[in-house]
Amino acid sequence: MKKKPLILAAALSITLTGCALDQQTDGGKNNSEATNDTNGSSQQTSQDSTSQSSKDEEKNNTNDKDKNANGQESTEDGGDSEKNQNSSSQSIPDDKVIQVDNPESLQVVVNKKRTLPEGYTPPDLTVPDVPFYFDEFKPKKQMRKEAAHALEQLFAAAKEQGIDLVAASGYRSYERQKNVYQSNVNAYGEKEANKVSAKPGTSEHQTGLAMDLTSAQMSFKLEESFRQTDEGEWLANHAHEYGFVIRYPKGKEDVTGYSYEPWHVRYVGKEAAKQIYNNKGTLEEFFGFRPYKK
Template structure:
């Protein structure tokens, strides 16, 4: 297993911008948080609805809002022949590895994923925070992915995983207060609509980009390797380039989503998004979960 690395950054707070993230300012006891910049918001760009935001307190791993129940992880896609995706559909199987959460589909109120753990991989910060966590099966797969990357001489760094409904609500409201609701909706996920709340997503970065979450990551050796190999470990690039009109979000080469090896391989080979593969395009009459 990879020994967790510590990255000591300059004391201060950073305005985290665009994409997966939602970080206004975050003070991490002397650590700077990753920064997100998309091509759409180059000036004081806010983070997108998928990342962390503002000041985040240190947390005791035993005092987190996770559900200690086992939950179920149905691997088979469930057919629904009647109801197309529409605004604010509540997903029927939130614990499914194939769950699709986006601007049209939300998790049930108060949902907390089961079996949250901290993967044994390098993070850009050392102290425990909620965003270090993932569901057990996703965390194990991430460890295997990081190990394989390390064997190729690549140095991936984890940045942001699980985020609670309450956390996302705070982040989204902060972005609305700062940028207005219409603008915030272009990059920030509303509470209940964030991939990070599933516990199946992790943002990754590299030291050479100062641990920022930027589209340039896709051009690094690590980003290039992920695009070609993430599926082998059950992950997909959730927001691929050229699919913005389908996913609703800008290209995010750093955002990994766990769906299991079998589906990840098919999604990779078909060059599809989760919306396309699982039939959750707006108006689709045969969605699957």
């Protein structure tokens, strides 16, 4: 596979975000490779390959966990402190990476410590009927069916209120991620590659349940300033009503492993979304999974 020197050069100078990979590899379309987030939390994925051991400390049973163990504090749009120290009292020390056993669940939790099975392709991918910043078909237009339908409702409600959201990037295949990651490894070695690209299986975009949203006002870029636009404001306040959460809230970098991404929404269903929103929480906290930490 060929390298993409220009893109990679840019990539090395920025902080990896959950969506960065996609932008970097988008070629052409200058949909901003620079998602300069709050910098912070250097996202080193842990070195070791997926160790099977604790494969199922997985209690992913959706329903009402109103527990929310910790970190009620950080507001997603609150102060600028990029690291909220009290994010978690139950951090788990080890670096184990486990493979999720419920990849098709609408509430699967995927992060750098919880990977999708190799080669996993979500079922029922479809293209939501919402505006994208490009016209032609690309795989990244897709989402799981239920998520796509919910996204259409979200867009319709936004539109009614004069909010013009634009979709940028949803599904990303395992293969695609693998190729990009490998080309980074070839070019820069594993250590550097881990800084700029997620290992295959660790991107939430591979679930088909995530979508990056932007707007014309943002020139269709994915940047933190999106939060200050009318679209970003609306999304932060209403996404949960349609079953979505802002997946990487501000102040939760230690929990999610990612910098603040006001543009990245993840479908989890209305009930879970509402609770996560009300608790100002994260998926990890909601399901009681250990935080990413470090």
